[in-house]
Amino acid sequence: EDQVTQSPEALRLQEGESSSLNCSYTVSGLRGLFWYRQDPGKGPEFLFTLYSAGEEKEKERLKATLTKKESFLHITAPKPEDSATYLCAVQSGGGADGLTFGKGTHLIIQP
Amino acid sequence: NAGVTQTPKFQVLKTGQSMTLQCAQDMNHNSMYWYRQDPGMGLRLIYYSASEGTTDKGEVPNGYNVSRLNKREFSLRLESAAPSQTSVYFCAIDPGQGYEQYFGPGTRLTVT
Numbered sequence: 001e002d003q004v005t006q007s008p009e010a011l012r013l014q015e016g017e018s019s020s021l022n023c024s025y026t027v028s029g030l031r032g033l034f035w036y037r038q039d040p041g042k043g044p045e046f047l048f049t050l051y052s053a054g055e056e057k058e059k060e061r062l063k064a065t066l067t068k069k070e071s072f073l074h075i076t077a078p079k080p081e082d083s084a085t086y087l088c089a090v091q092s093g094g095g096a097d098g099l100t101f102g103k104g105t106h107l108i109i110q111p
Numbered sequence: 112n113a114g115v116t117q118t119p120k121f122q123v124l125k126t127g128q129s130m131t132l133q134c135a136q137d138m139n140h141n142s143m144y145w146y147r148q149d150p151g152m153g154l155r156l157i158y159y160s161a162s163e164g165t166t167d168k169g170e171v172p173n174g175y176n177v178s179r180l181n182k183r184e185f186s187l188r189l190e191s192a193a194p195s196q197t198s199v200y201f202c203a204i205d206p207g208q209g210y211e212q213y214f215g216p217g218t219r220l221t222v223t
Contacts, residue, residue, distance in 0.1 A: 032210040032211065034210075041217075042216060042217070043115075043214035043216050043217050044154070049209050091210050097142065098156030098159050098170075099154070099212060100156075101153030103152060
């Protein structure tokens with residue numbers, strides 16, 4: 001059974017204060033690891049897909065990295081508009097075709 | 112929301128009532144999914160459809176039925192709603208490019 005654990009559950013940062021969110025996973029054959037952003041009352045918004053250990057993806061102030069056991073979402077010099085819940089998900093080669101999600105990290109950036 | 116529309120946006124039901132949640136895509140993607148999201152829990156897969164006319168159970172299918180009558184639409188039906196089905200329901204599509212899925216805006220359902 002695929003499992004995804006995200007930490008911390010919540011994180012409050014000052015504007016400009018860089019940090020990282022963690023996603024630990026166990027899967028039977030990783031097809032992909034995904035990061036999403038979710039704003040209150042909205043559906044998850046796709047950010048990145050990572051396929052293999054060592055891979056990195058960047059978008060504006062966000063950078064996602066992947067090892068064989070975990071992924072990090074690094075946020076550099078965040079702004080208040082980066083406040084959201086960040087979700088990590090995996091898809092494995094076996095079982096149902098859907099994604100297995102973690103519970104998310106609720107990020108607040110204070111001006 | 113990546114061309115995924117969901118109706119209704121909000122719904123309140125009484126225990127035992129039935130309803131159908133609708134999802135439609137404006138592209139011809141094969142794979143469509145239904146998830147539910149509850150406080151303190153990650154999104155969980157209810158049902159999915161890999162192509163028109165086919166459906167498969169996900170992690171939490173009990174109490175739900177689905178229908179994929181054509182490529183654009185994938186509906187989720189609650190035959191006899193229960194308070195445990197109070198949740199936010201999301202439909203998603205997979206364009207078939209890199210396994211990522213794109214989500215609709217959600218339906219917020221309350222069962223009293």
